[in-house]
Amino acid sequence: MKASVLALACLLAVASASWAQPAAPNPLPEPYGAEEFPDWALSLRRFEIVSLGALPVVLFYTRLVFDFGRYTQNGFNPSYAPWPFKNEYSYRPSPQEQRDVFVSAALVSLGLGLIDAIIVNAKRARSED
Numbered sequence: 001m002k003a004s005v006l007a008l009a010c011l012l013a014v015a016s017a018s019w020a021q022p023a024a025p026n027p028l029p030e031p032y033g034a035e036e037f038p039d040w041a042l043s044l045r046r047f048e049i050v051s052l053g054a055l056p057v058v059l060f061y062t063r064l065v066f067d068f069g070r071y072t073q074n075g076f077n078p079s080y081a082p083w084p085f086k087n088e089y090s091y092r093p094s095p096q097e098q099r100d101v102f103v104s105a106a107l108v109s110l111g112l113g114l115i116d117a118i119i120v121n122a123k124r125a126r127s128e129d
Contacts, residue, residue, distance in 0.1 A: 043117060051113030058112070059105040066093075066101050 067082035070091070074080040080091045093101070 043121065046120065047113045047117045050116045051109045054112045055105060055109040058108045059102065062101050062105040062108065066097070066104075 064083055070093075071077075071080045071082050079089060081087075
């Protein structure tokens, strides 16, 4: 009796495997193709990446330029020393000066993104000819 129950269970397992539902579709999305986005969207994305990627570096150098400018405008007074030479008694910029530095850095970053877009579009136009 045990052997017949075991055989029936094996037969049922094999039969149920053959009646199985078709495989479910892959839950992962298909990768994007080159034809899915228009050229203007790709150019805009590149402009965004270049501009935002340049912002931290440009902000650092803009702060350095503003520090050196303030230092020279105040007759090389040690309390206005630029960044690498600052100490706890050094001048602290006002919120308006900090805003000016950030806006200047953002404009320079946008300018770099625009220059990159012009260069890439010129190369693309040259290669299409």
